[in-house]
Amino acid sequence: xxxxxxxxxxxxxxxxxxxxxxxxxxxYAVVVSIQYYRATATTLPMPKxxxxxxxxxxxxxxxxxxxxxxxxxxxxxxxxxxxxxxAAIAVMGYVAHxxxxxxxxxxxxxxxxxxxxxxxxxxxxAHIEVGKPETFRPDDVRYxxxxxxxxxxxxxGIIQRERVAAQMLFGNFxxxxxxxxxxxxxxxxxxxxxxxxxxQTPFLIAACDYTLLQEELYVASAYLSKNRIRIGMIAAQxxxxxxxxxxxxxxxxxxxxxxxxxxxxxxxx
Amino acid sequence: xxxxxxxxxxxxxGLVMLLDSFFNIPFVNNLAQxxxxxxxxxxxxxxxxxxxxxLLRIHFRNISQRRTNxxxxxxxxxVFGFMAFSGFFLVGHNQNPFYTFFYSSLQxxxxxxxxxxxxxxxxxxCYRSFRVRSMEAGALLVVAIIVMIGSVPLGxxxxxxxxxxxxxxxxxxxxxxxxxxxxGVTLGSxxxxxxxxxxxxxxxxxxxx
Amino acid sequence: xxxxxxxxxxxxxxxxxxxxYTIVVAFPxxxxxxxxxxxxxxxxxxxxxxxxxxxxSIMYLGCDLGATNLAECxxxxxxxxxxxxxLGHKIVVSGFWVDGPxxxxxxMEPAMNEIGAVxxxxxxNLGYRASMSSILDQSRYSIIEAFSDRDINGNRLxxxxxxxxxxxxxxxxxxxxxxxxxxxxxxxxxxxxxxxxVSLIIDVPTAGMITTNGTHLQAGLTQGMIGGxxxxxxxxxxxxxxxxxxxxxxxxxVGIFIIIAFLVLGNISFIQLRKQNELxxxxx
Numbered sequence: 001x002x003x004x005x006x007x008x009x010x011x012x013x014x015x016x017x018x019x020x021x022x023x024x025x026x027x028y029a030v031v032v033s034i035q036y037y038r039a040t041a042t043t044l045p046m047p048k049x050x051x052x053x054x055x056x057x058x059x060x061x062x063x064x065x066x067x068x069x070x071x072x073x074x075x076x077x078x079x080x081x082x083x084x085x086x087a088a089i090a091v092m093g094y095v096a097h098x099x100x101x102x103x104x105x106x107x108x109x110x111x112x113x114x115x116x117x118x119x120x121x122x123x124x125x126a127h128i129e130v131g132k133p134e135t136f137r138p139d140d141v142r143y144x145x146x147x148x149x150x151x152x153x154x155x156x157g158i159i160q161r162e163r164v165a166a167q168m169l170f171g172n173f174x175x176x177x178x179x180x181x182x183x184x185x186x187x188x189x190x191x192x193x194x195x196x197x198x199x200q201t202p203f204l205i206a207a208c209d210y211t212l213l214q215e216e217l218y219v220a221s222a223y224l225s226k227n228r229i230r231i232g233m234i235a236a237q238x239x240x241x242x243x244x245x246x247x248x249x250x251x252x253x254x255x256x257x258x259x260x261x262x263x264x265x266x267x268x269x
Numbered sequence: 270x271x272x273x274x275x276x277x278x279x280x281x282x283g284l285v286m287l288l289d290s291f292f293n294i295p296f297v298n299n300l301a302q303x304x305x306x307x308x309x310x311x312x313x314x315x316x317x318x319x320x321x322x323x324l325l326r327i328h329f330r331n332i333s334q335r336r337t338n339x340x341x342x343x344x345x346x347x348v349f350g351f352m353a354f355s356g357f358f359l360v361g362h363n364q365n366p367f368y369t370f371f372y373s374s375l376q377x378x379x380x381x382x383x384x385x386x387x388x389x390x391x392x393x394x395c396y397r398s399f400r401v402r403s404m405e406a407g408a409l410l411v412v413a414i415i416v417m418i419g420s421v422p423l424g425x426x427x428x429x430x431x432x433x434x435x436x437x438x439x440x441x442x443x444x445x446x447x448x449x450x451x452x453g454v455t456l457g458s459x460x461x462x463x464x465x466x467x468x469x470x471x472x473x474x475x476x477x478x
Numbered sequence: 479x480x481x482x483x484x485x486x487x488x489x490x491x492x493x494x495x496x497x498x499y500t501i502v503v504a505f506p507x508x509x510x511x512x513x514x515x516x517x518x519x520x521x522x523x524x525x526x527x528x529x530x531x532x533x534x535s536i537m538y539l540g541c542d543l544g545a546t547n548l549a550e551c552x553x554x555x556x557x558x559x560x561x562x563x564x565l566g567h568k569i570v571v572s573g574f575w576v577d578g579p580x581x582x583x584x585x586m587e588p589a590m591n592e593i594g595a596v597x598x599x600x601x602x603n604l605g606y607r608a609s610m611s612s613i614l615d616q617s618r619y620s621i622i623e624a625f626s627d628r629d630i631n632g633n634r635l636x637x638x639x640x641x642x643x644x645x646x647x648x649x650x651x652x653x654x655x656x657x658x659x660x661x662x663x664x665x666x667x668x669x670x671x672x673x674x675x676v677s678l679i680i681d682v683p684t685a686g687m688i689t690t691n692g693t694h695l696q697a698g699l700t701q702g703m704i705g706g707x708x709x710x711x712x713x714x715x716x717x718x719x720x721x722x723x724x725x726x727x728x729x730x731x732v733g734i735f736i737i738i739a740f741l742v743l744g745n746i747s748f749i750q751l752r753k754q755n756e757l758x759x760x761x762x
Contacts, residue, residue: 008292021291032463079660080313083458086465090472113320114313118473139327143320146576147376148659149383149546161338174659175387175546175686182390185397186492196454197660198447199689203391206398214450218457221470229469237460244452302619306612313608363580364631372545373584380545388733392499393492396740400748410745414738420708423731425516432516444693451693 027243032236039232046228047235054192054210055223058091058168061190062098065165071105071140073164075155075180076119077171077195078148080112083218084196088170089115089122090221091194095168096126100135108141109158111151116143152176156183169193169208170217173200181207194220276468283466325349412438482754487747495740502736506728513728520695521712524680524702527652528558531678533566535651536644538676540666541573541582542610547658548581550684553723554710555582556589558654558682559601561717563593568640569601570650572625574610574661579603579630598638605630610661614669617647652678657687667699680704 038044065072074095076088092108099106106123110116119141127136144154156179159167167184169177169191177193177200184191185207193204194212205211212220218237222230251262282305288294289301328342336342352371359365363372401407418424419435464470539559543551562569571586573579583603595601604625607613616624621644622635635641643649647669653676657663663681670676678701683691685706694700704713707730710723 008294028459083461083465086470086473087457087461090470093472110320113316113318113323116316116320116323121474122472139330141323142327143323146320147380147546148544149380150376153379153383172660175384175684178390178394179383179386182394185394196458197690198450198454199686201450203394206394207390215453215457218461221464221472227469230464233460233464233469237456241453241456244456302616306609306616309612310607310609364583369584372580377545377548377581381548384546384549388503389496389499392737392740393495395737396490396495396744397492399741399744401745410741414741417734417738421731421734422513422515422708422727423735426513432518436518439689439692440696443689444696447689447693451690 028236028240031239031243032233035232035236035239036229038235039228046231049219049223049231049234052212052216052219052223054194054212054216055220057190057192057210058095058224059098061166061168061192062095062102062104064190065099066102066104068165070165071107071162072099072166072168073107073109073155073158073162073189074168075109075171076111076115077169078111078174078176079172080114081118082172084172085115087217087220088194089118091168091170091217091224092119093122093126094221094224096123097130100127100130100132103132103135105137106140107158107162107164109151109155110141110143111146111148113143113146116141148174148176152179155180159183159187159189163187164189167191169195169204170212170220172196173204175200178203178207184208272471272474275474276471280466280468321349482751484747484750484754487743488751499733499736503729503733506732507726510725511728511732513731515711515715515724515727517712517716518709520703520705521709521716524704525713525716527678527680527701528561528567529565531565531567531651535565535567536640536649537562537567537569538647538650538653539569539571539582540653540655540657540662541571541578542575542662543573543578543581543656543658544575545577545581547656547684549722549726550707550710551656551658551682552585553707553721554682554704554713555585555656557710557714557717557719557721557723558680558704559586560589560593560719563590563595563600567651568644570604570621570640570644571601572604573606573656574608574613574665576606578656579605583630598633599640602635602638602640603630604635610665611669614647614665618670618673618675620646646675648675650676652676652680654680654682656682657691658684659687662687663691663694663700667694671699682709 039046062072072095074092076085076092079085096106098104100123108119108123110119120138123141124133124136124138127133142154142158145151155176158164159180160183164184164187167180167189169180170193173180173193173195174197177195177197181191181193181204191208192210192212193208194217195201195204196214196217198214201211201213219234221227222234247262254260254262285297285301286305288297325346328346330336331339331342332346352368355365355368355371356363359367362368399406399410399413401410415431416435416438418427419431419433419438424431424435461470465473539555541551541555559569571579571582573582586601586603590597590601597603604621605628607625613624622641625635627635629635629638650670653666653670655663655666663679663683666676666679671679679699681691681694681700681703683703683705685708688703688705691700691703691705695703704710707723707726711720711727714720714724
């Protein structure tokens with residue numbers, strides 16, 4: 001049996017379908033299935049997501065920009081196609097929808113070529129959905145530069161020249177985070193940041209009005225759309241986190257007593 | 270069909286890559302390593318053209334319609350063409366002395382200058398925003414000062430204990446917090462990826478479901 | 479009440495802050511203070527790892543950086559390459575940021591020529607490739623195929639002496655990754671360390687990435703860390719080659735103290751203003 005399995009399964013340490021990976025996938029699948037069932041059975045109550053101030057403030061920021069007659073910028077950060085960028089695009093879809101509804105200009109500077117067509121189609125669809133396809137401005141989705149600070153310089157120029165009233169920084173940011181946030185602050189923009197880079201969090205907390213902390217970015221799409229299935233996946237993610245915390249706690253207590261049973265079991269093939 | 274086909278293709282490709290990670294199935298392994306991985310390389314390279322065309326289209330329109338600050342767009346187009354010409358057509362391409370002169374003397378230094386703005390913005394952000402409004406903020410301020418002093422030679426010169434304190438705070442306190450946040454981010458990105466893979470999250474196709 | 483010094487300090491023009499900062503940081507840059515430089519365990523560990531490897535070891539230098547990282551990344555690259563060459567190691571350079579390998583080529587070339595290293599024999603630059611994950615995964619089976627048998631100048635890799643004993647990633651003795659952002663060290667760990675291909679990794683993050691990459695070092699995924707300009711200056715001191723990084727340390731130290739001074743000043747003005755407001759409210 002094990003000879004048959006070892007032919008099929010990869011054996012190098014990263015690819016090995018070890019006990020830990022099997023437990024991980026099975027428990028994740030179980031939790032997701034439970035939550036998916038709850039989500040599709042519309043009579044069952046869904047778990048409530050706690051209030052995330054930064055996401056609630058998006059409407060306030062767009063309202064402020066609408067009243068001032070100045071644009072909103074939405075920045076998707078320093079990663080090409082990644083989980084963080086996809087989460088940011090989900091938020092961008094909501095922001096595009098709201099700005100299209102209120103005839104507020106949305107400027108999206110881009111650093112990576114691959115994301116440009118995705119952003120263009122997301123914003124165009126938002127304009128079509130609110131019944132205003134003629135207000136879509138493709139020139140407002142601008143590829144600036146792949147160079148980090150070439151891109152940052154371009155963003156600084158946009159913030160200063162267009163005198164933006166609201167700046168949204170969602171995605172994965174690196175060193176340019178503080179520069180963009182401070183420039184927005186100097187221009188008097190209301191700023192909301194949601195990014196996953198731990199090292200940049202302190203700078204954005206200091207410089208922005210609202211900051212989402214790390215994984216709150218991944219909750220954004222479910223939070224804003226109130227879609228049952230997405231909320232269910234978030235609940236599954238949180239339940240699975242509790243399972244992981246439980247395993248970690250058992251491992252800590254075991255190793256405090258000199259036993260490595262948890263790590264041995266998890267690396268058992 | 271317009272939205273279903275990309276979802277089906279995305280799910281299929283994701284499933285192939287997932288199976289390739291764990292299983293020795295020759296057809297799947299070849300498809301993933303020989304075809305998909307090379308396709309990613311080629312398609313990302315092609316995307317460079319899309320970005321460049323987007324850039325040029327916007328700036329040509331600025332120039333032709335004489336919009337505000339159109340002369341900056343003209344300068345951008347000139348520099349774009351100049352560097353592209355020297356990189357593509359001069360002998361040695363991007364190792365040509367002409368190209369490397371402008372790259373080393375202009376772009377490197379300009380980029381480094383913008384990067385250096387970080388230091389100034391850090392000072393102004395610290396001055397403007399870090400206010401001791403509570404006990405926790407006060408404790409954060411004290412810890413931040415100790416870590417900053419401990420990370421430079423001048424701090425060690427003042428008192429040898431600063432680097433030790435900074436090292437302890439970084440390794441014992443900070444690393445634990447970073448790990449906790451990294452676990453949360455990893456699970457979040459796993460969940461996001463799963464939602465994209467199975468088609469629950471479709472915002473990248475444009476619009477809601 | 480609105481014209482008190484504390485009120486004026488709380489509304490201090492940011493241009494004044496920038497001017498004071500510039501003057502104070504320029505002074506040690508021009509005149510130097512000559513402060514001593516303590517060596518940390520992380521940098522010493524990186525030095526010992528490289529020094530302990532035999533002649534003929536092959537280093538993969540991952541230059542995933544941009545032009546903006548000139549100040550922080552050039553000094554450690556030059557120092558590490560010179561040190562590695564003196565120990566008889568071979569160097570293979572590549573990177574997955576658009577500018578990285580080109581910049582490494584520009585920065586390394588004069589330094590390597592100065593010490594007599596021969597391109598193709600002692601070091602080679604593979605150039606930039608898009609899509610890091612696929613190239614790193616392909617390199618586990620064949621580096622020449624992954625990089626299409628071309629270096630940064632278009633020369634054939636299969637004809638170079640350095641590739642006579644180098645076929646795949648597992649034949650690299652150690653990996654040095656210059657890491658100012660993403661992609662970076664974590665991707666090399668995923669692609670090569672966790673697969674068992676390369677077990678020795680020296681991390682060279684910029685100051686902004688030290689927080690994140692410190693967890694890799696503590697977990698044993700990397701074996702040494704040369705973090706930021708401070709780490710580069712320490713490494714230069716260890717190899718006996720004080721250069722740009724060492725010269726910048728005095729200015730960096732003074733800059734940190736200026737930030738602390740402004741932090742404290744800002745909070746003093748905040749506390750004084752709050753006291754004044756409480757007195758005003760109490761009086762009325």
